[in-house]
Amino acid sequence: MADADMSVLNEVFDVIMDRKNNPVEGSYVCSLLEHRKGINKVLEKVGEEAAETILAVKDNDKKEIIYETSDLLFHLLVMLAATGVSLEDISEEMKRRRH
Numbered sequence: 001m002a003d004a005d006m007s008v009l010n011e012v013f014d015v016i017m018d019r020k021n022n023p024v025e026g027s028y029v030c031s032l033l034e035h036r037k038g039i040n041k042v043l044e045k046v047g048e049e050a051a052e053t054i055l056a057v058k059d060n061d062k063k064e065i066i067y068e069t070s071d072l073l074f075h076l077l078v079m080l081a082a083t084g085v086s087l088e089d090i091s092e093e094m095k096r097r098r099h
């Protein structure tokens with residue numbers, strides 16, 4: 001049975017929300033959330049990281065799959081924060097689908 005401790009997702013999401021509410025100089029999250037291209041920048045990064053993850057899988061490169069999936073998950077968290085959807089909303093939806 002899988003027993004991964006994914007509490008880091010909550011931790012990082014909390015940091016992202018804090019960056020959104022209390023911008024700080026030099027923050028990568030703030031640079032995404034305050035980009036001149038608006039939400040488009042975050043969406044570009046989600047697309048880019050998704051493509052890189054797919055290529056890592058195609059290459060059967062486990063180290064790259066882990067690295068790129070982490071990039072993808074992180075940018076998905078930024079996307080959710082930017083759109084006002086919480087990690088709890090996702091968790092509730094996934095629990096609702098359990099059978």
Ligand SMILES: N=c1c2ncn([C@@H]3O[C@H](COP(=O)(O)OP(=O)(O)OP(=O)(O)O)[C@@H](O)[C@H]3O)c2ncn1[C@@H]1O[C@H](COP(=O)(O)O)[C@@H](O)[C@H]1O
Nearest residue numbers: 012015016019026027028029030031045048070071074075
């Ligand atoms: N998990 C991450 C994380 N994953 C990836 N990245 C950044 O995502 C950026 C984009 O990655 P790319 O693969 O596209 O690489 P790149 O070549 O640097 O970027 P491009 O040339 O493609 O634009 C890199 O600069 C990484 O540093 C992250 N930046 C921040 N976090 C978390 O977010 C928190 C807040 O970060 P700050 O807002 O910077 O304080 C941190 O404490 C971390 O927990």
